[in-house]
Amino acid sequence: xxxxxxxxxxxxxxxxxxxxxxxxxxxxxxxxxxxxxxxxxxxxxxxxxxxxxxxxxxxxxxxxxxxxxxxxxxxxxxxxxxxxxxxxxxxxxxxxxxxxxxxxxxxxxxxxxxxxxxxxxxxxxxxxxxxxxxxxxxxxxxxxxxxxxxxxxxxxxxxxxxxxxxxxxxxxxxxxxxxxxxxxxxxxxxxxxxxxxxxxxxxxxxxxxxxxxxxxxxxxxxxxxxxxxxxxxxxxxxxxxxxxxxxxxxxxxxxxxxxxxxxxxxxxxxxxxxxxxxxxxxxxxxxxxxxxxxxxxxxxxxxxxxxxxxxxxxxxxxxxxxxxxxxxxxxxxxxxxxxxxxxxxxxxxxxxxxxxxxxxxxxxxxx
Amino acid sequence: xxxxxxxxxxxxxxxxxxxxxxxxxxxxxxxxxxxxxxxxxxxxxxxxxxxxxxxxxxxxxxxxxxxxxxxxxxxxxxxxxxxxxxxxxxxxxxxxxxxxxxxxxxxxxxxxxxxxxxxxxxxxxxxxxxxxxxxxxxxxxxxxxxxxxxxxxxxxxxxxxxxxxxxxxxxxxxxxxxxxxxxxxxxxxxxxxxxxxxxxxxxxxxxxxxxxxxxxxxxxxxxxxxxxxxxxxxxxxxxxxxxxxxxxxxxxxxxxxxxxxxxxxxxxxxxxxxxxxxxxxxxxxxxxxxxxxxxxxxxxxxxxxxxxxxxxxxxxxxxxxxxxxxxxxxxxxxxxxxxxxxxxxxxxxxxxxxxxxxxxxxxxxxxxxxxxxxxxxxxxxxxxxxxxxxxxxxxxxxxxxxxxxxxxxxxxxxxxxxxxxxxxxxxxxxxxxxxxxxxxxxxxxxxxxxxxxxxxxxxxxxxxxxxxxxxxxxxxxxxx
Numbered sequence: 068x069x070x071x072x073x074x075x076x077x078x079x080x081x082x083x084x085x086x087x088x089x090x091x092x093x094x095x096x097x098x099x100x101x102x103x104x105x106x107x108x109x110x111x112x113x114x115x116x117x118x119x120x121x122x123x124x125x126x127x128x129x130x131x132x133x134x135x136x137x138x139x140x141x142x143x144x145x146x147x148x149x150x151x152x153x154x155x156x157x158x159x160x161x162x163x164x165x166x167x168x169x170x171x172x173x174x175x176x177x178x179x180x181x182x183x184x185x186x187x188x189x190x191x192x193x194x195x196x197x198x199x200x201x202x203x204x205x206x207x208x209x210x211x212x213x214x215x216x217x218x219x220x221x222x223x224x225x226x227x228x229x230x231x232x233x234x235x236x237x238x239x240x241x242x243x244x245x246x247x248x249x250x251x252x253x254x255x256x257x258x259x260x261x262x263x264x265x266x267x268x269x270x271x272x273x274x275x276x277x278x279x280x281x282x283x284x285x286x287x288x289x290x291x292x293x294x295x296x297x298x299x300x301x302x303x304x305x306x307x308x309x310x311x312x313x314x315x316x317x318x319x320x321x322x323x324x325x326x327x328x329x330x331x332x333x334x335x336x337x338x339x340x341x342x343x344x345x346x347x348x349x350x351x352x353x354x355x356x357x358x359x360x361x362x363x364x365x366x367x368x369x370x371x372x373x374x375x376x377x378x379x380x381x382x383x384x385x386x387x388x389x390x391x392x393x394x395x396x397x398x399x400x401x402x403x404x405x406x407x408x409x410x411x412x413x414x415x416x417x418x419x420x421x422x423x424x425x426x427x428x429x430x431x432x433x434x
Numbered sequence: 435x436x437x438x439x440x441x442x443x444x445x446x447x448x449x450x451x452x453x454x455x456x457x458x459x460x461x462x463x464x465x466x467x468x469x470x471x472x473x474x475x476x477x478x479x480x481x482x483x484x485x486x487x488x489x490x491x492x493x494x495x496x497x498x499x500x501x502x503x504x505x506x507x508x509x510x511x512x513x514x515x516x517x518x519x520x521x522x523x524x525x526x527x528x529x530x531x532x533x534x535x536x537x538x539x540x541x542x543x544x545x546x547x548x549x550x551x552x553x554x555x556x557x558x559x560x561x562x563x564x565x566x567x568x569x570x571x572x573x574x575x576x577x578x579x580x581x582x583x584x585x586x587x588x589x590x591x592x593x594x595x596x597x598x599x600x601x602x603x604x605x606x607x608x609x610x611x612x613x614x615x616x617x618x619x620x621x622x623x624x625x626x627x628x629x630x631x632x633x634x635x636x637x638x639x640x641x642x643x644x645x646x647x648x649x650x651x652x653x654x655x656x657x658x659x660x661x662x663x664x665x666x667x668x669x670x671x672x673x674x675x676x677x678x679x680x681x682x683x684x685x686x687x688x689x690x691x692x693x694x695x696x697x698x699x700x701x702x703x704x705x706x707x708x709x710x711x712x713x714x715x716x717x718x719x720x721x722x723x724x725x726x727x728x729x730x731x732x733x734x735x736x737x738x739x740x741x742x743x744x745x746x747x748x749x750x751x752x753x754x755x756x757x758x759x760x761x762x763x764x765x766x767x768x769x770x771x772x773x774x775x776x777x778x779x780x781x782x783x784x785x786x787x788x789x790x791x792x793x794x795x796x797x798x799x800x801x802x803x804x805x806x807x808x809x810x811x812x813x814x815x816x817x818x819x820x821x822x823x824x825x826x827x828x829x830x831x832x833x834x835x836x837x838x839x840x841x842x843x844x845x846x847x848x849x850x851x852x853x854x855x856x857x858x859x860x861x862x863x864x865x866x867x868x869x870x871x872x873x874x875x876x877x878x879x880x881x882x883x884x885x886x887x888x889x890x891x892x893x894x895x896x897x898x899x900x901x902x903x904x905x906x907x908x909x910x911x912x913x914x
Binding site for chain 1: 832843847862
């Protein structure tokens, strides 16, 4: 009791700053104790959550399997099926449970095919889950809208196309990406029409994703890409060049050739790459005649093009550049020359004693 | 001097210490708040990312993993297997055997069916010459692997060799003993492909401690919490640094360091600035500062990105001798880098780099141990003069200690709410215990190592890397 009183006296007689420090320390102690208690709860909750999720998953899985086998030919929905739909409907009110139902539906649908998969798709509508996804589109929070679009994509809900298209130029890139994936996943190459109106940048990451999705479709008929090659949105042009390469769009070669004069270097480089891939021989002379005006990157890419479509007539040009200051150009010129005219190549053995030249020459000679 | 003058001087000293502590604590709190917001945002955005498409796409950009190895014979086979098990499609692995004196090369040749090949290297950055040659595997299963055997030149020199030899636009510079998760490359490449308004020059990843974890065939199977306090305390320290510090610096575009254990670089720009500096022991920090300086001087928009996911796991020192040696080197690396780039300091031409990042590192990283030691010496003098105000001493010490504990607990929370790696029952309690003990079991040694680092920097210029004995992550479990 005495020491307790001593502490009170000590505190009361201390300077203000000491009082403040002790008060702060007391607050820290209280926060630490509360956090420790909460941490214990949180860790327990996280562990428990995993178990609950597994339990619900099993429960919903058994509902779904029962649903799939409870159908009969007389009724569109059997009594047993209706009971399951009602159960799912009541569970779906809870967001946590709804998430598990949706993920279980998706997992099951991806594991099966044919009529069964269609039945699951139907169940998504019957259980009212679609209305939750649609309502998410109206949310003010970007991640809820994105989640909604993703779910509609996963369940192939084509009917909301017009609503989704409104988000094409949404300021949040996550939403734009989901919209693009929705359109391409559900409407395949037709879905690419969003490129006509896209005002924002289509990142390299997004482009790769879209191209990967497109490659999964049986019908690989690409619409006319020329308007995209002429787009004022540089990222659309880059994407169109990728499409031209992957889908061998030889008919777009004139539009691609025009891009050799594009103001963006990166597009000019991509255009040379595309022309090289499509083996557009006409591009060679244009590039050769402007070679000195090209940036180093374009020059290197052009030499890669030459490696791909060399002709005897290129020999003088190659000879002019075997001692180019750039390592890659030197390498490319000598490599191509060796293929074109081995005797000429051998005669170049001693034209330069520059270390890089000697190294490249020896390497090409022996490989 | 009369008594009042002495008292004024003492008051000024006290005030300076107080102001320093106030700003240090203030900056930690601000960084922690920004980090928390940023991590939350990252987690939300990341939930919409589909890494599978990028991983399997043949048009995704190619990445070269460059891993320097010096006398790593004990674990080299296992480590290379781990590097070869990435799920990313377009990547290759360059092991740069930096003049190892052990049988690393022989082991690699045998294990991976390597044969010597002719390899043309564009020597854009000067390095020590090739020793035994360049080796590729005859086994198609290991076609991604290239081993370069060169004369010893240090880690930076080996990394420069990797920059020269790689044909890809992106290079992941990593420590060979690190364990990369299978999805590490696709996560690290994302900022390079996603950020459109500025050029991403490098991406840094989080380093997690693998001591006691179960690793098999180069894969992380189970995350365990180590038994040794020194390792536990380092786990806590890493959580604080990565979850409550670097995430904020990334948000402020002020990251000055990417851990040398794992970073992904835009190769073209890394070569443009001359690659790694071979004259420093802090080459990981130095290259980032130089890259940033280069971009600022060129007036180019840029970003050093940061990925908070636990992608790279490494073995941490489990004894104080090695720990002190490691921290000594980190201190010297920081001093060398800050001195070399002192032009940046408080220079508005370098914007936030000169006015925010550099000053922060100077005051709260470089000078913090020095000021702490000055404080201790000053306290001892006051004790000798019987001038200590014990009521102040006790109150402020308790407050500082409680703040340290609270800050660690916040870091634990951040981990639990995001990546939740330490799931096992009882680990939460251990983390709390180590938060309470860490100021006693780790901090004094960090301080000692930093002072030794300062002394070595000024008085022992010959000192270079120091020792780092590996037990091997697969074997570490038994000992920790």
